[in-house]
Amino acid sequence: MKDSAEGVAQAFVRAINRQDVDALAELMTPEHRFVDSLGNVVQGREKMRTGWIGYFRMVPDYTIAVEESFCDGPVVVMLGVAQGTFVRPREGGQSPHSSEQDLLAGELASPRAPAYEAEVGQLPKSQGRALDHPEPRAENQWNTPAAFRVFIEDGLVAEWRVYADNEPIRERMRKIG
16 A cells, blocks of 8 residues: 555554654655645745645644545545644744634745744654744644645656544634743
């Protein structure tokens, strides 16, 4: 099942759950499309590499728990739960995002580096967590039902489409403010 559509989609989820940006990029087509739950589109492997780095710094323990998956040719649909812990920018830092929607939408892949990013590039790791942010706090944890539609092309993820309610993380962001 390694090269099957379902196997590729599962490998992508495993890379997300390890916060392994290099593995994610290796599994993306050069023209990879990310579509968030608001319909915002980010296109391009390198833009999404930057986007995932920023997101894993914002939610360093982000994981997806797949409960069911369905495959029809090159399309895989996975149903489950997305979860993580929002961390605020390090002291004195401000996010360049103009709104919560920007932060959760396509602006994640913006070349503008959030204050919690040391630099764009490799995500430093320590037991699966980025090193340059405060320790996640329990009151900032969130989870939400989520669905993912994955289109596989030539053994790579051509499109990753998310269907999820982002209100749980937005609520944590507002509280931290």
